[in-house]
Amino acid sequence: MKVLALLLLLWAATAAATGPQIPKFPGRFARPTFRNNPAASAIGAKYEIRYFRQRLDHFSFAELPDFDQRYIIGPSGGRWAPPSPIFFYCGNEGNIEWFSDNTGFVWEIAPRFSALIIFAEHRYYGTSMPFGSKEKAYKDAESLSYLTTEQALADYATLLIDLKRNLSASDSPVVLFGGSYGGMLAAWMRLKYPHIAIGALASSAPILQFEDIVSPESFYDIVSRDFKRESSNCFDVIKKSWDVIEARGKHSDGLVSLSREFKLCKDLNNTQELSDWLDSAYSYLSMVDYPFASNFLMPLPAYPIKEVCRKIDGFSDAADILDRIFAGASIYYNYTGTVECFDLEDDPHGMSGWDWQACTEMVMPTSRSKESMFPAYSFNYTGYAAQCFQSYGVRPRPTWVTTEFGGHDIGTVLKKFGSNIIFSNGLLDPWSGGGVLQNISHSIVALVTELGAHHIDLRASTEDDPKWLVEVREAEINLIKSWIDEYYQESSYSI
Amino acid sequence: MKVLALLLLLWAATAAATGPQIPKFPGRFARPTFRNNPAASAIGAKYEIRYFRQRLDHFSFAELPDFDQRYIIGPSGGRWAPPSPIFFYCGNEGNIEWFSDNTGFVWEIAPRFSALIIFAEHRYYGTSMPFGSKEKAYKDAESLSYLTTEQALADYATLLIDLKRNLSASDSPVVLFGGSYGGMLAAWMRLKYPHIAIGALASSAPILQFEDIVSPESFYDIVSRDFKRESSNCFDVIKKSWDVIEARGKHSDGLVSLSREFKLCKDLNNTQELSDWLDSAYSYLSMVDYPFASNFLMPLPAYPIKEVCRKIDGFSDAADILDRIFAGASIYYNYTGTVECFDLEDDPHGMSGWDWQACTEMVMPTSRSKESMFPAYSFNYTGYAAQCFQSYGVRPRPTWVTTEFGGHDIGTVLKKFGSNIIFSNGLLDPWSGGGVLQNISHSIVALVTELGAHHIDLRASTEDDPKWLVEVREAEINLIKSWIDEYYQESSYSI
Numbered sequence: 001m002k003v004l005a006l007l008l009l010l011w012a013a014t015a016a017a018t019g020p021q022i023p024k025f026p027g028r029f030a031r032p033t034f035r036n037n038p039a040a041s042a043i044g045a046k047y048e049i050r051y052f053r054q055r056l057d058h059f060s061f062a063e064l065p066d067f068d069q070r071y072i073i074g075p076s077g078g079r080w081a082p083p084s085p086i087f088f089y090c091g092n093e094g095n096i097e098w099f100s101d102n103t104g105f106v107w108e109i110a111p112r113f114s115a116l117i118i119f120a121e122h123r124y125y126g127t128s129m130p131f132g133s134k135e136k137a138y139k140d141a142e143s144l145s146y147l148t149t150e151q152a153l154a155d156y157a158t159l160l161i162d163l164k165r166n167l168s169a170s171d172s173p174v175v176l177f178g179g180s181y182g183g184m185l186a187a188w189m190r191l192k193y194p195h196i197a198i199g200a201l202a203s204s205a206p207i208l209q210f211e212d213i214v215s216p217e218s219f220y221d222i223v224s225r226d227f228k229r230e231s232s233n234c235f236d237v238i239k240k241s242w243d244v245i246e247a248r249g250k251h252s253d254g255l256v257s258l259s260r261e262f263k264l265c266k267d268l269n270n271t272q273e274l275s276d277w278l279d280s281a282y283s284y285l286s287m288v289d290y291p292f293a294s295n296f297l298m299p300l301p302a303y304p305i306k307e308v309c310r311k312i313d314g315f316s317d318a319a320d321i322l323d324r325i326f327a328g329a330s331i332y333y334n335y336t337g338t339v340e341c342f343d344l345e346d347d348p349h350g351m352s353g354w355d356w357q358a359c360t361e362m363v364m365p366t367s368r369s370k371e372s373m374f375p376a377y378s379f380n381y382t383g384y385a386a387q388c389f390q391s392y393g394v395r396p397r398p399t400w401v402t403t404e405f406g407g408h409d410i411g412t413v414l415k416k417f418g419s420n421i422i423f424s425n426g427l428l429d430p431w432s433g434g435g436v437l438q439n440i441s442h443s444i445v446a447l448v449t450e451l452g453a454h455h456i457d458l459r460a461s462t463e464d465d466p467k468w469l470v471e472v473r474e475a476e477i478n479l480i481k482s483w484i485d486e487y488y489q490e491s492s493y494s495i
Numbered sequence: 496m497k498v499l500a501l502l503l504l505l506w507a508a509t510a511a512a513t514g515p516q517i518p519k520f521p522g523r524f525a526r527p528t529f530r531n532n533p534a535a536s537a538i539g540a541k542y543e544i545r546y547f548r549q550r551l552d553h554f555s556f557a558e559l560p561d562f563d564q565r566y567i568i569g570p571s572g573g574r575w576a577p578p579s580p581i582f583f584y585c586g587n588e589g590n591i592e593w594f595s596d597n598t599g600f601v602w603e604i605a606p607r608f609s610a611l612i613i614f615a616e617h618r619y620y621g622t623s624m625p626f627g628s629k630e631k632a633y634k635d636a637e638s639l640s641y642l643t644t645e646q647a648l649a650d651y652a653t654l655l656i657d658l659k660r661n662l663s664a665s666d667s668p669v670v671l672f673g674g675s676y677g678g679m680l681a682a683w684m685r686l687k688y689p690h691i692a693i694g695a696l697a698s699s700a701p702i703l704q705f706e707d708i709v710s711p712e713s714f715y716d717i718v719s720r721d722f723k724r725e726s727s728n729c730f731d732v733i734k735k736s737w738d739v740i741e742a743r744g745k746h747s748d749g750l751v752s753l754s755r756e757f758k759l760c761k762d763l764n765n766t767q768e769l770s771d772w773l774d775s776a777y778s779y780l781s782m783v784d785y786p787f788a789s790n791f792l793m794p795l796p797a798y799p800i801k802e803v804c805r806k807i808d809g810f811s812d813a814a815d816i817l818d819r820i821f822a823g824a825s826i827y828y829n830y831t832g833t834v835e836c837f838d839l840e841d842d843p844h845g846m847s848g849w850d851w852q853a854c855t856e857m858v859m860p861t862s863r864s865k866e867s868m869f870p871a872y873s874f875n876y877t878g879y880a881a882q883c884f885q886s887y888g889v890r891p892r893p894t895w896v897t898t899e900f901g902g903h904d905i906g907t908v909l910k911k912f913g914s915n916i917i918f919s920n921g922l923l924d925p926w927s928g929g930g931v932l933q934n935i936s937h938s939i940v941a942l943v944t945e946l947g948a949h950h951i952d953l954r955a956s957t958e959d960d961p962k963w964l965v966e967v968r969e970a971e972i973n974l975i976k977s978w979i980d981e982y983y984q985e986s987s988y989s990i
Contacts, residue, residue: 057552057554057555058554058645058895058899059552059553059554059555059643059645059646060552060554060555060640060641060643060646061636061639061640061643061855061889061892062637062640062641063636063637063640141556141558142557142558144556145555145556145557145558146555146557148554148555148556150553150554151554151555154898154899157898157899158898161894161897161898170903191689192687193901194686194901194908194911194912194913195900195901195902195903195904195905195908196898196901198911360556394556399656400553402656403649403652403653403656403691404553404649404652405690406688406689406690406691407690408665408690409690410690412985412986413689413690415985416689416693416914416915416985417689417912417913417914418689418912419911419912420911490907490910490911491907
């Protein structure tokens with residue numbers, strides 16, 4: 001079996017020397033792991049797939065073709081009846097079935113609330129393709145131009161209004177859920193459409209990772225901290241390895257020998273390709289450093305960073321540094337031991353939706369500090385924008401997200417204006433650096449777990465769940481319950 | 496001097512028998528009265544006109560030409576310095592200078608707060624024309640398709656963010672103002688962009704006049720009540736007049752004799768044209784039934800409905816009913832006594848921006864009850880939509896405004912989520928039927944004046960202001976002051 005290492009942005013690969021790749025949400029991994037999760041089929045049996053006809057541009061009256069948005073609705077067996085709640089997952093950058101399968105929390109708690117579950121697919125992902133096909137939707141900047149968060153939120157609003165009308169559920173409170181980019185959508189939707197949803201659980205949602213609100217170094221600093229926490233030797237070995245790789249690449253036949261040593265299917269064009277591949281492994285390991293075995297991005301053991309460092313540290317002092325690195329990376333890329341060679345190439349249709357979003361609205365500046373275990377790098381917006389224009393013919397609007405959704409001074413804003421949002425973050429998660437980590441008001445609550453990784457709370461429960469994870473989920477359930485109770489108590493109020 | 500009776504919608508004229516014209520906000524009157532207001536030049540001397548480059552579609556990355564948005568900034572002499580507040584008027588459907596001239600309240604109170612004043616022109620009005628000219632902007636449904644409220648709000652948000660950056664005023668609180676449609680924009684902007692403005696004074700903003708939230712009969716019921724309040728005989732005469740007009744029109748030469756009797760410049764094509772002209776007079780009289788002489792829509796005396804009814808009631812019992820009606824209407828259309836004949840024709844470019852908005856997002860159902868002084872009529876959405884499609888090639892989206900901004904159950908929503916909005920309404924104003932008339936929370940406040948007309952509170956103070964008007968303005972000033980004080984107290988808070 002070959003593992004597709006779908007980690008490199010096209011333009012990062014072509015301009016590798018200028019900076020790190022953009023750390024990405026894990027949307028690309030939807031396909032390989034979809035339905036590999038043992039929990040998935042049990043959940044999948046309960047739901048139905050439906051489609052809803054959406055406008056392509058909600059905010060103009062330009063004549064454009066409608067498209068079919070896919071959504072999951074369940075449980076179809078259904079004890080649900082209005083005005084029981086609707087739990088609505090704001091789909092992110094991938095196949096919606098994959099998010100459904102990996103968001104067991106919602107499926108597990110819905111019965112307690114007799115809630116109807118909806119998982120809505122984000123436009124331009126999965127099968128929810130404008131213009132009839134992915135090929136046409138992803139054809140060029142013009143066809144992609146309606147792939148924006150505001151349009152996605154308007155899709156969700158329109159879908160919910162229509163569903164509530166058709167299900168005679170106008171009195172059913174809606175609670176939003178989302179993880180990662182989906183968590184950003186859930187929080188922003190609660191802000192923008194408070195008349196449609198009574199609250200939102202935004203898990204691992206880095207809504208502050210824009211402009212200069214938080215340090216651009218936070219992502220890689222946290223990855224580095226996660227490794228150092230397990231082993232300072234492991235951290236040191238990784239930190240030293242980049243120069244060794246670069247030096248090795250300068251030898252005659254250096255790229256060929258590196259390619260052999262790392263069991264690559266095709267020879268390297270430059271050392272940056274290898275560094276990016278390793279960078280991705282470390283970054284994703286931090287995101288999925290769960291205390292139980294999981295198969296979210298890759299099949300992995302519990303505490304995978306600990307395992308990686310155990311490998312790296314387990315060599316004799318005289319061992320080659322790159323042997324250590326390869327052994328560590330193999331935990332991530334080849335835990336099953338079945339990979340014959342590693343393919344660093346992106347897939348040929350590599351223009352993923354998230355790349356487009358990162359080159360338009362989702363400009364999340366990323367640097368690497370000298371203290372990190374990565375080569376230092378300062379984010380250079382001019383270069384970033386130039387690469388976006390070269391690759392997609394589009395110019396980013398780096399200040400638009402904060403104009404539209406806020407960000408600067410979000411604390412004051414939410415305190416005065418918002419309510420009923422849970423921002424949950426695990427401090428192992430490199431995205432937590434852009435998260436809301438402090439309570440803002442009695443109903444805008446930060447739940448922070450020191451040992452949590454990327455939206456761990458949204459995963460299905462396991463027997464290996466540590467106590468803090470059980471507790472944070474209970475806290476979430478209690479908060480959601482309080483929103484719903486309050487809604488029912490107040491729903492007699494009208495003007 | 497000829498008075499342009501710019502009141503008839505093109506399509507209402509072509510399908511006159513099917514229903515009443517859409518009661519319109521008074522944008523069309525911008526030109527005739529602009530700078531006729533004696534207060535205007537005094538205000539005008541203080542301000543500067545500037546322009547800001549705007550995206551045409553904020554919510555997509557489609558390649559479209561930018562346009563120049565006009566705004567007024569003042570006072571330019573300026574004691575203002577950050578972090579003193581910014582007072583921002585959300586321009587509505589017309590020339591921004593006209594709104595500035597007729598919103599003396601903002602100019603009068605700004606010095607108390609050392610506030611900078613901005614009046615931003617709404618896209619597709621005044622000189623803020625996409626595609627370089629009104630002719631090109633209003634060419635067809637395609638060119639008009641970006642004339643939407645969401646785009647206008649995004650214009651204001653973008654302009655404010657840019658202004659604050661350029662003026663080093665990131666700590667200056669922004670307070671929004673708006674009357675009528677501009678009041679709807681101010682309230683919606685506070686809801687959608689709470690991070691940009693700390694509060695909004697939404698005067699005479701009928702945000703509930705959509706779908707079935709309020710009765711579609713409210714507008715004409717209030718007009719009728721305003722007349723009955725002055726004189727039940729006046730009400731009765733008007734109520735009877737419609738049948739008389741219709742019957743007279745059926746006589747041989749009836750249309751010609753009606754045209755003579757009403758001093759029309761051109762003969763009537765049908766009696767509906769005349770009825771619509773009268774309907775407009777009564778509707779607008781209700782809107783501007785101020786206790787002082789004004790020149791907002793037309794030059795008018797104080798308490799103009801009282802004057803109209805005095806004319807109508809002043810005839811001998813044997814007098815012809817249409818003589819009474821003509822005398823009454825002349826108060827509205829010819830108070831200065833200089834009109835030689837009345838021109839009922841719309842201007843040849845009658846495709847006004849508001850007509851387009853009414854045919855796309857701003858679908859405000861309007862019926863006339865049997866109890867009103869108008870011919871009974873039930874709103875027929877199918878016919879309305881068909882006429883819109885015939886006239887503009889566009890299909891309305893009648894549920895979009897409530898999807899995007901709420902409306903149903905707005906009380907619950909605002910109570911739980913919003914803060915710092917004043918909804919002021921005068922009960923003489925026919926638009927008050929779609930207004931928020933009850934306090935929603937301690938900081939979402941309804942200020943209702945029994946004797947107020949359309950956004951009377953926003954007008955410059957006069958020596959003839961009644962006590963209740965002075966008081967309501969003081970209440971507004973105190974609320975705005977409390978928002979600003981609270982903002983400064985809390986602005987040390989950050990996350």
